Amino acid sequence: MAAVPQHVHLKYLVNGEEAPVSFAPYKTLLEVLREDLNLTGTKHGCELGECGACAVLVDGEPQLSCLVLGVECEGRHIETVEGLADGGTLHPLQAAFADFGAAQCGYCTPGILMTAKALLDKNPNVNRDQIKEAISGNLCRCTGYLQIFEAIEEAAKQMGAK
C-alpha cells in the first residue's frame, strides 16, 4: 500500500506577497504553484526540463520550476507571470509581446516572459545575440521566434527609456 505522504508547511514570497503553503514533499515547484497556489499561469510542456514552458524566477534567476522541488524554495522569492504586470498596467515585455505578435497560442509565453525579464533586469542594453542565447532553452512552436526577439528588443527600448 502506498503510504500517505506527510505534507510540509512552509512559506514562499510569491510575486512580493507572503504565501504560506502546504503540500506533499515530492512535489515540484511547478506543481506547488499550479496545484497548491492556483497560479496556473505557469505552464508545463514536458516536466523534464526540456521545453522551458515552466520557467519562473527564483530570487531573480530563471529556473525551470519542473526541476525544482517545492521544499527547496522555502523563504525564497518566486516571480511568476501573474506578478509581472504592475496592477492593471502591463509590464513593457507583456505589452510588446502582445503588440508584436510574440504570443500566438500563448502557451510558451509565460516562461519566455519570465526568462526575458531576468535578462532585461540585469541589462536592458541587450543585443539580439544575447536575446537568442537567453531564451534558447524556451521552445516556441508557433512563431519561429523572430517576433519574440523583436518584442524583447522593443521592451528593452521602453525600459531603457524610463
Add this chain to the structure above:
Amino acid sequence: MSLKVIGKSRRRVDGRSKVTGQTRFADDIVLPRMLHCRLLRSQHPHADILEINSEKAEKLPGVHLVLTGKDFPVPFGIMPVSQDEYPLANGRVRYVGDPIAAVIAKDEQTATAALDLVEVKFKVLKTISDPQEALQTSEPRIHEYGEHGNIHRIQSYEFGDVGEALAKADHVFDDVFFYEGNTHLPIEQHASVAAPDGEGKLTLWSSTQVPHYIHRALSRALQMPAAHIRVIACPNGGGFGGKCDLHNHEIVVSRAALKLGRPVKICLNREEVFYMHRGRHPVLMRMRTGVTKDGKLTGMHLQTLLDGGGYGSYGAASTFYTGVLQTVTYELPRYKFDACRAFTNKPPCGPKRGHGTPQPRFGQEVQLDKIAEKLKLDPAELRLNIVAKPNTLTANWLKIGTIGLAECIRQVVARSDWKNRFRKLPEGRGVGIACSSYLTGAGLPIYWNKMPHSGVQLLADRSGQITVFCGATEIGQGSDDVLAAMVAEVLGIDPYDIRCITGDTAITPVDLGSYSSRVTVMMGNAAIQAAEKLKAQIAEAAAEQLEVLPSQLLFSHGKVFHPESSNKSLSFREAVEFAEAKFGTLGAVGSYSPPRAPGRYKGAGVGPSPAYSYSACVVEVEVDKATGWLAVPKIWIAHDLGRAVNPVLARGQVEGSVYMGLAEALMEEQVFRRLPPKMSHALVHKIPSLLEYKSPTSLDMPEIDTILVEDPDPNCPFGAKEAGQGPLLPVMPAVANAIFDAVGVRIDEVPITPEKILRALELKAAGKNPRVGPERFPEVPYPPSTFVLPPWENGDGKETKRDDAVAVV
C-alpha cells in the same frame, strides 16, 4: 471604401490574456471534487489481449474506478469510413502506446501507482513495421476492414492519357523521393476535463481543434444524445493538426465522469503525446514528369506509398491530399495519381500542417530543379513560365481563383538578389528556390451533409455591446481576432469593443473547426453576412431618426452618420437603441458553405477549396564540405494571402510556417527502433522527448524576409485567403535545391542531415552519382485508374471509359 480595421497591424483581441497568463488552457481547469485519470498503454506493438485483471488496482486506496475495453463496446474514428478505434483496446493492441485500461483516482500519483497493478496477458502477434512489409504480409491483418491484407486505402486516378503525354514529351524525369514522418509537437500536452452537470448532462473541456466533430463523435461513442453533451474547446497551446481527432482519453474521461458523477481530468505526459501522434505520414513516392525542351510540363504520374500507422484517423483524406493538389501550382495538362496507405504497428498518422501536401510538394519542387538543371534554364524563370492561370480549372477539375504566385516569385527573386547569386556563389554556399499552393478550407466536411460549414450569431443590445458567437476554435492562429475584425469592419466599431464567444457546442453555432486553413474564409464570410444583416436593421432605424435614406448612412469610428451633413450623426450605441426600439430584441445570423466544385467523379470531393494560397521561397545555405554541416543564414518567403486581416499576425503565421518547414527539412523525424531481442523486441519510438526529438531553438532560426503579397480573392472575406499552412510547403525543397547549388549533391529525402550531405559528398568525390535518397519504388498493386478527361479535352468532370477518351483525343 477604405478599410478601417482590416489590413492594419493591431494587438490581437485576445493578446492581453496571453501575456498575463490568464488564457485558460484545458489543464488549467480545476473543479471541486475533481478526480484524475491515467491510461495504461500497450508495451507491445501488435498483440491480442487474452485477459485483464484489474482487481488489485481497484483495491488501491484512493482509486475510484478502473475502466477497460469491456466498458466501451462501440468503436469510433474521426472519419465515418474509419470507425476502427476503441477508447480502450477491445481485445487487440496495434501500436506501442495503444490505451488498454484507465485508472481514475484521487490524484495522478495514485492513478499512476495503480496502473502497475493492472495485470494484462497478451498473445504477441507479428509486428508489421513499415509499408513495404505491410504489402508483403497479408496475415495477420492489423484490421479486418480496408482494401485487403494490410492495405488501408489504395486508389488510382488518371486525368487524360498520361502515358501518351509522357511518350510525347521531349524529356521524362523519373525520380523517387522519401519524406520521413514527423510530429506536431505542440508545447501544450493534450488535456481534457469531463464533468456531469446538475442534470446529469456532460460537459467536456478539451484541447481540441474541432469541437463540433468531437461533439458528434462523442455522442456516438458514448451512445448518448448529443443534446446532453457540451464540448468546449479551450484555447489550444498549439495544434498544428494534432488535436483534430477524437482521442481515446476524451471518451474515457467522459465515461468516467458520468459513471462517478464527478469531474475527471486527464493531462497526457510528453511521451504519450509522441505516441498519440496523428502526425505527418512518411511517404515514399515516385514521380514521372514529362517536359518539353523549353520547360513546359506535359504530364505527371505520381505514385505514393504512405505509412499509416495502426489506425485510420484522417488517413482516407490524407491519401487523397498526398496528390490532389499537385495540379494547382503549375500548368499540368495531364495527371495520374496512384496512392496507397498501409497499416503498420506504429502510432497512427494523420493531419499535420499542410496535410498530405508537403511530401509530393518536396518531390515536385526538387524535380523541377533537376529539370531546370538539365534544360539549362533558370529554375525561377522555369517556374514563372508555367504558373497556373487564374480563374481556370485544373486537369483534376479543381477551380482556381486568384493566383499571386508570379508576383511571389518575382518578389523573392528580387529581394534575394537571385540573379547575381544562383550558381554564382563560392563553392559551399548556395541558394535554392521552390513554390507551393495550399487550400483555403476544404470544400467538403468530413461527414456528408448539406448544412453550413460555419455559422455566426450576433447579439446586440441597447448598451451598444456586440457579442459574436461562433464554433470556431482559437488554437493560437488568431481566429478570435479575425472574427472580431470582420464584424468591427462591417459595423464601423472598434474590434476591442466586441466580445467573442467561440468553440462551445452548447452556445455557439456550428463551425467545423480549425483545420485545412478554413477559418478565415468560412467563419469570416459567415461573420460578414451576420454583421451586414444587423447593420441593415440598425441603418433602417437610424435613417428614420436622421430623416435620411438607410443607404446614405456610413458606419465608421463608432458612429452612424450621413457623410455630407454633420448634424445627421448618431453614436453606434444610440443607433442600436433605436433599432432595438423599432425591431425588438436584436440578433443576426450568418452562414457559409463553399461553392460547389465542378468535378463529378467519385473522389472529386477532396481538393476543392473556395480559394488557393500561393508561396515562393528562396533559401540560402552554407555547407561545410568537411563535415556536411549545414547552416541556413537567410530565407526569403513571399506569400499570396489575398489580403492580410492583421498584418502582424499574418506575418507570424508565415514565419511560423517557415520555422516548421525548416524544422522538417533539417531535423524533425518521428522514427522507431526495435528494443533488443532479450527485451520484448517491440517497435518503439526512438526519441519520445523534447530533448531528443530535435526541433529548432532560438539559436537555430535564420533571418527571414517575409513578403505578404495581396491579391484579394472574391470568394474570401475582404479578399483574405490563408496564411497558416501554405508557407510551410516550399521551405523543404528550397533547402534541398540550395544544397545542390552549394555543393552539387542531391538529397532526395527529408530530413536533410549532415550525415546525408557528407555521404553524398563522398559519392561525388568517388565519381559516383552524388545523390542520397531512396533507390527504388516497390511494386504496389494499384487498381485500374478512375479515368476522367481534363476540361480541355472535352471532359464533363465525370468518370469516362478510357477507350472513349482516346477516340475523343
